[in-house]
Amino acid sequence: MRGLFVTATDTGVGKTILSACLLAAMVADGERVRAFKPVVTGLEDRAQGGGGGEADRWPADHELLAAAAGMSPRDVAPFRYGPATSPHLAAELAGEPIAPDRLLVAARGASGPDTQRETLVVEGVGGLLVPLAPNYLVRDLAAALGLPLLIAARAGLGTINHTLLTIDAARAAGLEVLAVVLTPWPAQPTTLERSNRETIARLGEVEVQTLAVVAGREESELARAGGALPWRRWLTDARSR
Ligand SMILES: Nc1ncnc2c1ncn2[C@@H]1O[C@H](COP(=O)(O)OP(=O)(O)OP(=O)(O)O)[C@@H](O)[C@H]1O
Numbered sequence: 001m002r003g004l005f006v007t008a009t010d011t012g013v014g015k016t017i018l019s020a021c022l023l024a025a026m027v028a029d030g031e032r033v034r035a036f037k038p039v040v041t042g043l044e045d046r047a048q049g050g051g052g053g054e055a056d057r058w059p060a061d062h063e064l065l066a067a068a069a070g071m072s073p074r075d076v077a078p079f080r081y082g083p084a085t086s087p088h089l090a091a092e093l094a095g096e097p098i099a100p101d102r103l104l105v106a107a108r109g110a111s112g113p114d115t116q117r118e119t120l121v122v123e124g125v126g127g128l129l130v131p132l133a134p135n136y137l138v139r140d141l142a143a144a145l146g147l148p149l150l151i152a153a154r155a156g157l158g159t160i161n162h163t164l165l166t167i168d169a170a171r172a173a174g175l176e177v178l179a180v181v182l183t184p185w186p187a188q189p190t191t192l193e194r195s196n197r198e199t200i201a202r203l204g205e206v207e208v209q210t211l212a213v214v215a216g217r218e219e220s221e222l223a224r225a226g227g228a229l230p231w232r233r234w235l236t237d238a239r240s241r
């Protein structure tokens with residue numbers, strides 16, 4: 001299946017924003033897209049307004065992805081939970097562990113000629129080693145879907161270690177890392193941020209791109225930021241392996 005799997009070095013790094021920017025840029029360029037978020041947690045905090053200002057500015061992950069992809073939020077994220085916990089715990093608390101097969105079926109969507117022409121953008125949950133089920137990690141889902149990775153990473157202090165660990169964890173499982181995307185990337189990066197970018201590229205032997213600060217959820221703004229990323233080359237590179 002043609003597509004990209006967006007993971008990150010941690011939760012709250014920028015996977016949703018990066019995924020939405022990619023989807024919006026693809027749609028603006030005439031691509032047929034599908035978005036998938038295997039599991040959404042923490043919806044009860046959001047309902048109570050616990051997310052604060054940022055939650056008001058950015059909708060829940062599956063809602064932003066759905067708007068960017070022109071889908072319904074329920075189709076983007078079939079498994080949705082209230083507690084802000086790891087997916088495997090949220091499912092356990094709800095009384096039914098998630099069966100990995102059901103994730104795969106939902107990710108692939110309805111089979112048919114249309115699906116073949118679609119580009120799938122999957123937003124992972126947290127980082128690569130987060131359990132979706134007791135013995136099934138986000139990394140296992142990426143491998144089962146056969147999708148190459150983009151790694152969203154912070155630009156500042158601490159990111160070299162987190163990013164290199166994530167790259168190692170990906171490659172150890174045979175996953176392809178297309179690029180690291182530092183987000184948000186300031187208009188005037190500091191010496192530290194510019195050095196982090198260069199150091200991750202060198203030590204990780206990986207392409208490093210940056211995503212500018214996205215002002216809001218408008219499709220044009222998302223498409224503008226996503227359009228600066230070489231997503232078409234990434235899709236071609238991944239397919240020509
Ligand atoms: N390019 C960007 N422009 C603006 N804000 C950004 C950008 N990248 C990251 N952020 C900030 O990081 C926060 C977290 O981003 P996002 O929700 O995309 O992370 P995530 O990795 O999807 O988190 P989760 O693990 O909860 O799914 C945003 O609310 C925003 O404050």
Ligand SMILES: [Mg+2]
Pocket residue numbers: 015016017061123
């Ligand atoms: Mg997210």
